[in-house]
Amino acid sequence: MARSQQGATSCSPQRGTRTGRDHVKTTGGTWRSLVWLPATWAATRLSLLLFVFKVYVFPGPDVTSDVSVIYQGWYDVLRTGTFPLDDVTWQYPPAAALPVLSPGLLPFLEYAQAFFVLAFVADLAALSLLLYAGRRPGRTLRGAWVWVAGVPLLGPTVYARYDVMVTAVAVAALLAAGRHPRTAGALAGFGAMLKVWPVLLLVAARRRGPWVAAGATAVAVAALFAIAMPGAFAFLTFQRDRGTEVESLGSLVFHVARHHGWDGEVLLNYGSVEFLGPYVNVVSAGALCLTGVAFGWLLLWRLTATRFRAHTAADAAFVAVLMFTTTSRVISPQYLVWLVGLAAVCLCFRGSRMGLPAALVLLACFVTVLEFPIWFADVVQSTPRGIALLFVRNGLLVLASVLGARALWRSTVPEPEPAPFPAQAARADETPVSS
Helix, strand or coil, rough: CCCHHHHHHHHHHHHHHHHHHHHHHHHCCCCCHHHHHHHHHHHHHHHHHHHHCCCCCCCCCCHHHHHHHHHHHHHHHHHHHCCCCCCCCCCHHHHHHHHHHHHHHCCCHHHHHHHHHHHHHHHHHHHHHHHHHCCCCCEEEEHHHHHHHHHHHHHHHHHHCHHHCCCCCCCHHHHHHCCHHHHHHHHHHHHHHHHHHHHHCCCCCCHHHHHHHHHHHHHHHHHHHHCCCCCCCCCCHHCCCCCCEECCHHHHHHHHHHCCCCCCEEEEEECCCEEECCCCCHHHHHHHHHHHHHHHHHHHHHHHCCCCCHHHHHHHHHHHHHHHHHHCCCCCCCHHHHHHHHHHCCCCCCCCCCHHHHHHHHHHHHHHHHHHHHHHEEEEECHHHHHHHHHHHHHHHHHEEEEEEEEHHHHHHCCCCCCCCCCHHHHHHHHCCCC
């Protein structure tokens, strides 16, 4: 008995020592990440700023022209108190006026320069939120690393579109969902008035509070713009009339068909490079049907899911946006920054099942910068290289969607209990007879 107690006593310090070492190791790893994360972010973002400010020239077409020409043109119209009613390229909800007008906050800079600086600030805000969330109990800094690594993979396009600003709002909404659901709902509603897709952040909301907050915020913002500025909802007509963009999943049909006698053409249409010609409306309708199937699957999942954990809201939002992006008639390069932001939030949670889909999205980002802007001419001309890049990029998005949906279903929907064999059922029904 004494020997047993002595053995137990001698083992205790060893266990304590190992635990202490593990604690020191974990803490040291965390502090190293807190040093390397900002350093890596600063280095990569400096390179993006050097490209958008044209200190160095990024290969391919100039991605900053959208800001210096299109956005600045909208800015001049919006300043007069009306939306660009005669410009079919304006295809955004009314609150999109805010990021377009935001460079006015920095009057000492030219419009494009101010916009790039504000995009940089939004990027920094998203990183700060992910760093704060990653240091809380049960969280990890993997999400911050996803954001640090994923954004520069898309090249300077990220700072030349306002999507990074919308993504920062979405990151804030998802990180608030656990402890402040109404705040998360309000942020999602505001994000939906910036670019529609953030409404999908609420797909896993189980209570009415977030939906009410989102609806109230969206209605208030929409009403404010409708009263103050004419043409707040002209974007609905412009979006309806869009075709099949050359980078979308459906466009692969026409990229291949061009080598087999299809007599359509590629033109700049409704603000993007699209296919026009025979059967384009059929493929566009097919894309809408795929989006409908994705919506049906999400509805089925929502009705059958019963196991909700801290990371479920982020996982579901990531899968929902991934599915709707992949099936869309338009997959612009900047859309992938949405996915990077949502994947980063997922991986802030140790229990998230979205590790592999997130990795596939990062690979898709790298292929995306190759197809736009570096070899965009090959995509437009449907060369073998352009077609191969689109097959790989869109294939990665399809695979990420399928794997993400599968992981979400398995982690939240209980498996049905197997039916008993007839013999077992018969034995279970037998009533014992007392003697």
